Amino acid sequence: MLRATQALAHLDLVRPTLLLDAARVRRNIDRMARKAGAAGVRFRPHFKTHQSAAIGEWFRSVGVDAITVSSFDMGRYFQQHGWSDITVAFPLNVREMDAVHQLAAQATLGVLVDSDAAVEVIESHLRAPVNVWIKIDVGARRSGVAWTDPDAVLSLARRLLTTQHAHFVGLLTHAGHSYDAGDRAGVAAIHAESLLRMREVRTRLADAGVAARISIGDTPGCSIADDFGGVDEMRPGNFVFYDLVQADLGACDAADVAIALACPVVGKHPDRNEIVLYGGAVHLSKDALHTGGRTLYGCLARWEGSAWTRPEPRAPLVSLSQEHGVVRLDPEDMDGIGVGDLVTVIPVHSCLTSDLFDEYRVLDGSRIARRQSNQTPLDP
């Protein structure tokens, strides 16, 4: 059923609350760790999705000792929670060289560059040992040196090899265009193509006598593919929770999604088969999934006993304002839900939804703290 009022009664919820199914999170972590192990690829998970020291410990318990983050602030948070090998997988923000030096003094730090301008700043300002990756664009057209320009990559690598404190490690990519691949076959094709392109660039460097590791990152590719030939490291992040986008792509089973937003029902409109939730863009983010000719901002979850089973595509969030969400229901589902009930929304994009909260409420009633972006003071 869609109504979660009884199942959540022990939590005494009065407002939108981010729920976490700990068993699912641990299963998602375990599955990806085993996959990396079987492929002989170093597992350096991205922690930007959960951003929680406590969930980080669940990764440590399966042998993870190196992580990826997307900002120096996030890196500092995890360094303060005992992580000592951290890659900031974001084009180097040259305005943060103080943060580079601070983090490099306390951890093995990796950074990314994709431009002469950033390498120039490293040449002139780097004062602590840092691993440097060159970001490669294998088709996502966001950041990175285009894979079609291996000479530019070689030129950057050569400069890094002669720069004090810089340690050139290799080539890193994020095939983010896999999110637009439509289905599993599309993701698999992009994954295979990305690996070919990365190996091609590496070959060009090897021919010039420059050794380079390869690091890849996207959750769809890492979830679907089994071939990681030539890859030294993988950095998926979203898989820890998954979400509707990943389920829609086939990167996970719908039942793998490990977070949900519990929302009070504040309105019921039988004339249009809609209910109104206390739960809006400030709780879910405004990310949308465009699928099957529809645009949706989440789906209600079906519940059995004390846990949700899966998102119900026939109960989509069809609109979202600052604090309101509107859900369209099958007429037969309307009877079972009333004002004052609780329902749960499976988010479109778990990274953005979870970043809106400073804690997870576990189904057993416990609470797990997390950092949020943009909290002051950011300086130590």
Add this chain to the structure above:
Amino acid sequence: MLRATQALAHLDLVRPTLLLDAARVRRNIDRMARKAGAAGVRFRPHFKTHQSAAIGEWFRSVGVDAITVSSFDMGRYFQQHGWSDITVAFPLNVREMDAVHQLAAQATLGVLVDSDAAVEVIESHLRAPVNVWIKIDVGARRSGVAWTDPDAVLSLARRLLTTQHAHFVGLLTHAGHSYDAGDRAGVAAIHAESLLRMREVRTRLADAGVAARISIGDTPGCSIADDFGGVDEMRPGNFVFYDLVQADLGACDAADVAIALACPVVGKHPDRNEIVLYGGAVHLSKDALHTGGRTLYGCLARWEGSAWTRPEPRAPLVSLSQEHGVVRLDPEDMDGIGVGDLVTVIPVHSCLTSDLFDEYRVLDGSRIARRQSNQTPLDP
């Protein structure tokens, strides 16, 4: 120019930072307060956009003594900062009756109902004096009793009139469909139609001997219209900052938008006339503006001297991921911007962007704190 590096040098910015132009905010407040005064309409501004005690004082300085909020948590924040007349303009969340009683003990509290179910809870559980409005749907199809069903409104009003502690005040609406009206003429038409519909419902109540005030709310209508005949109260909120959506509608001048996100440039791709910003969905929200056949997530601002002048439609944010933003530029604008520079993004939806931060950085260098949604502990 689009580059704001020199103009912002005094702020020493290293990461995405929410800027506020205080002169613009005060001008926006003053203009709307004068408009309400000229129309003889009570001004009860919505504080959900700024959520700042300090900015609240700017409203107080122009005579505002009653406010609107969208949650009990937000209401408690402003009550603790000296506000004693607060309407929670959101369908009553019957799971929060403790919060109702708590806030009602400390302030003149207004709440909204739009269902028998909510009125039943008020009848059976209300233990402190509360002003109750009936929410009317004049066409937005989100919350409220349909204006086409005045008998249902009368029935709810009659029940409230005989309920202990409840004080039925009147009819409240938010013509949120004005955001889809396309232009000023469309907004004006929806505004005029909304007023007609609200007066029609009030007439039905008056004929039955039930007096009711009328409260309206949307920023587009309140910004564009001059006729508020029959309206007792207005509750716009977004106008305090405005944003690209409002400018696109014609609800404000593009130069009225009073917040902007300062972002470091971390990548430059002349082959596709794009720059990459440190500034993504966790800093701007993922709300999009669909206009002129394009989808955009913000626009860079043009600067003259020490302030930005207006958003530049030819410098749109064309994609947004968790921490990255990609801006497409005119080729002639590419030369003036490099890695390490600062640029500023005018947001699509200022309510959602500002909710992602816990402070505003004023152009003079000062800082203004604000509350964010979803911060624990929420309980007193």
